[in-house]
Amino acid sequence: MLVLALTWAALIGSAQAAPTIASLEGLPPEAAGELVLSGRDHNVIEAVEFPTFAGPPTPGIVDVDLVERASQQSSGCVRQRWKAAFRRPAPDSPEDAAVFERAYPITEVAMPSDAGCADGEFVHVNPGLPVEEALDALRHLADVRSGDAEVQFSCTDSTGSSLCEGDQMIVQELARLPAWAVTRRDASTEVWLGNRGQAVTSVVFSNPFSPEITVERRMPAPF
Numbered sequence: 001m002l003v004l005a006l007t008w009a010a011l012i013g014s015a016q017a018a019p020t021i022a023s024l025e026g027l028p029p030e031a032a033g034e035l036v037l038s039g040r041d042h043n044v045i046e047a048v049e050f051p052t053f054a055g056p057p058t059p060g061i062v063d064v065d066l067v068e069r070a071s072q073q074s075s076g077c078v079r080q081r082w083k084a085a086f087r088r089p090a091p092d093s094p095e096d097a098a099v100f101e102r103a104y105p106i107t108e109v110a111m112p113s114d115a116g117c118a119d120g121e122f123v124h125v126n127p128g129l130p131v132e133e134a135l136d137a138l139r140h141l142a143d144v145r146s147g148d149a150e151v152q153f154s155c156t157d158s159t160g161s162s163l164c165e166g167d168q169m170i171v172q173e174l175a176r177l178p179a180w181a182v183t184r185r186d187a188s189t190e191v192w193l194g195n196r197g198q199a200v201t202s203v204v205f206s207n208p209f210s211p212e213i214t215v216e217r218r219m220p221a222p223f
Helices: 002-015 029-036 131-146 167-176
Strands: 045-049 061-068 077-087 099-110 123-125 152-157 179-185 188-193 200-206 212-218
Touching (some): 029 077, 131 200
Parallel strands (some): 123 179
16 A cells, blocks of 8 residues: 555656646546646545547547546535646647646536435536526426426427427426536526437526426537
8 A cells, every 4th residue: 555655646746747648547536636636626536537528629639537526515416527638749649648738627516316426417517607506406307307396388399309299298308318517597597408419408497496497409509
């Protein structure tokens, strides 16, 4: 254990100025987080991920996500996901030669499960929306999905699917699709569901929440 700790310290000390993708290989997530996020205030990193969908790739950039351990608050689970960018030294450089360039955090929230925050289904909170309001929207969405909330749907669908064929179909679709982002829309809160890059199904809740819910399905704007 002492040898392993000294190895982490040596890696962090020698590569602190410019860690590379190669320097992350074989490191536990916590050590990778200390290496990449040195000097930044962050929680323990529990996972290092290479995102499979991050929009159109930036030439020469390798994207890496460093996911913090979530903390449970009174209203739900909150964590930061650090979006790190590594730049290849040359266009033909291998991916593992890419050098760390920048990182910034985004906030994610989830409703706690029976296991606490460990198994939460986290969604991105767009800037400008308070965490408490995002969690309120997820809690209300859970009630709609389960049928515990009395609602009146207004539905539009520009994709030609069967979403708007009736309340039962709407509830089934909302229960089937994973939520992945919460954002502000004027004075309302909007939850985006589906798989990134495919049709977006949005649920718009007024603030404060009322029985009237707007459900929309559309194709994402092209890049």
